[in-house]
Amino acid sequence: MYSYSDFDEQFVRARVAQFSQQVARRIDGSLTEDEFKPLRLMNGLYLQLHAYMLRVAIPYGTLSARQMTQLAYIAETWDKGYGHFTTRQNIQYNWPELKDVPAMLEALADVQMHAIQTSGNTIRNVTADHFAGAVGDEVADPRPVAELLRQWSTDHPEFQFLPRKFKFAVTGAEHDRAVIKAHDIGIQIVRNDGGEIGYRILVGGGLGRTPMIGKVINDFVPGEDLLPYCEAIVHVYNRLGRRDNKYKARIKITVHEHGIDAIRDLVEARFAEIRPEFSGVDQEMLRGIQAQFALPELTSGGAGAYDDAYAADPVFRAWADTNLTAHRHPDHAIVTISLKAHGATPGDATAEQMRVMADLAERFSHSELRISHQQNVILPHVRKADLPQVHKILAAYGLGTANIGLVSDIIACPGMDYCALATARSIPIAQQIATRFDELKIEHEVGPLQIKISGCINACGHHHVGHIGILGLDRAGVENYQVTLGGDATETAALGERAGPGFSAEDIVPAIERLVLAYVDLRDSADETFIEAFRRLGMAPFKAALYPEERVKDAA
Structure with a gap:
């Protein structure tokens, strides 16, 4: 893992001291809320529906x-004893008092963490494949690149007041687990025909009220050119991006209005200007960063204990089938810990659960954890021999749900329970869907199926790229839930298609139940996934399941 340099340490401490003074001035009335707003946003502090919310970068x-232990301490000391892990691989505290925020930031700095640029019209927290460095399908671990981007973008003087927020995602594998096609800039590490490692760059992806899939702007950028090329892209966007309408200010609109070819020409021209002045990525520095992400020393043997438990214990077997991913080392596994126990709030973890996960990481996963954009937690390097014990401990603390990738593994934004922008509730709908399918006991029979829920058109729940997407809206003061089908968040990314009229809060769960049961009947085998069946059959049979009354009308 990356460890702060002296510069990092001094920079973060200086920002904490600066913001502490700004908070004091807000509390004593020297700053109005309007004056304070841009200052707090630069430091990850939002004013939500009921209270402030602090978003911490991971x-x-x-x-x-x-x-992770420190995050637990912060949750119980200055919040309500829990934190919420987000689709941006961050953690949010929903109930801090303004006077306590400086102390929270000091506590974060004590463990080399911060909340800088987790909000505002700047380059946000850089996200990456949550299995990075552990899976066997990588060209290279994307985290050193993400760290390089973090260092380059933090407090970059040109990019602190962009037309709108800006998001990067990086993957090192052909299979996209980082949703790079739905980001402002998506980066895939690739090899060219000569075997050289470089970067395939996409621009203009994003969800929200105008969802778009990113477009390739360059198939191969050499390693030493990555930063100046990204700088050229953001520079062009900063010049062209609209500031007259925040709903049309993202780079996806800029690319759409000007066309990818025109944007490419402008980027190449800017790149040609700055490349001679840019010394390139300091390779010694990059090698130093890469060394901090080296695979830990993994031991062999002991897989027999796993095999015995798998054969003897059906509960463990169900968990292993859904929550484990193959590791590049044959005697290890990647463990995904579900934060989606049936009926729980997706992404929430109590302070006690955080401590349990931290302890498991220290004992069994080389002190390392990952946060996924699916709002779950990963132990990336666990010996197979230790898996039965890990599962037993997880189950004792409500963390052993065997549902990764299944119906109840739902991505959900905070919705109207917390967010001032939301127009409908997300969390209760997610809880009701998960509870209903737990009652039906068919999740494992149904198999992989991604449901994603957003409580407003801003799409923080990624509903556009869910196999089943749910968008909560306000219709004349009443919650209304639209359903989209056929979305995909992988390398074959696609935006879901709206199925038809929305459903009330009372009707949406029965509608999803009808839809999923219809899929089970429609698929050509137990191995055909929902997204495969939808692409084979099209919308019509699924729409018929959602709106059975329409079939009655047609028959009449």
Whole structure:
């Protein structure tokens, strides 16, 4: 894991001291809320529906056991005893008092963490594949690149007041687990025909009220050119991006209005200007960063204990089938810890649960954890021999749900329970869907199926790229839930298609039940996933399941 340099340490401490003074001035009335707003946003502090919310950066989703323990301490000391892990690989505290925020930031700095640029019209927390460095399908670990981008973008003087927020995602594998096509800039590490490692760059992806899939702007950028090329892209956007309408200010609109070819020409022209002045990525510095992400020393043997438990214990077997991913080392596994126990709030973890996960990481996963954009937690390097014990401990603390990738593994934004922008509730709908399918006991029979829920058109729940997407809206003061089908967040990314009229809060769960049961009947085998069946059959049979009354009308 990356460890702060002296510069990092001094920079973060200076920002904490600066913001502490700004908070004091807000409390004593020297600053109005309007004057304070841009200052707090630069430091990850929002004013939500009921209270302030502090969003803490977890760069590229990587955490140490010590850091997770500190997050637990912060949750119980200055919040209500829990934290919420987000689709941006961050953690949010929903109930801090303004007077306590400086102390929270000091506590974060003590473990090399911060909340800088987790909000505002700047380059946000850089996200990455949550299995980075552990899976076997990588060209290279994307985290050193993400760390390089973090260092370059933090407090970059040109990019602190962009037309709108700006998001990067990086993957090192052909299979996209970082949703790079739905980001302002998506980066995929690739090899060219000569075997050289470089970067495939996409621009203009994003969700929200105008969802778009990113477009390739350059198929291969050499390693030494990555930063000046990204700088050229953001520079062009900063010049062209609209500031007259915040709903049309993202780079996806800029690319759409000007066309990818025109944007590419402008980027190449800017790149040609700055490349001679840019010394390139300091390779010695990059090698130093890469060394901090080296695979830990993994031991062999002991897999027999796993095999015995798998054969003897059906509960463990169900968990292993859904929550484990193959590791590059044959005697290890990647463990995904579900923060989606049936009926729980997706992404929430109590302070006690955080401490349990930190302890497991220290004992069994080389003190390392990851946060996924699916709002779950990962132990990336666990010996197979230790898996039965890990599962037993997780189950004792409500963390052993065997549902990763299944119906109840739902991505959900905070919705109207917390967010001032939300127009409908997300959390209760997610809880009701998960509870209903737990009652039906068919999740494992249904198999992989991604449901994503947003409580407003801003799409923080990524509903556009859910196999089943749910968008909560306000219709004349009444919650109304639209359903989209066929979304995809992987390398074959696609935006879901709206199925038809929305459903009331009372009707949405039965509608999803009808839809999923219809899929089970429609698929050509137990191995055909929902997204495969939808692409084969199209919208019509699924729409018929959602709106059975329409079939009655047609028959009449």
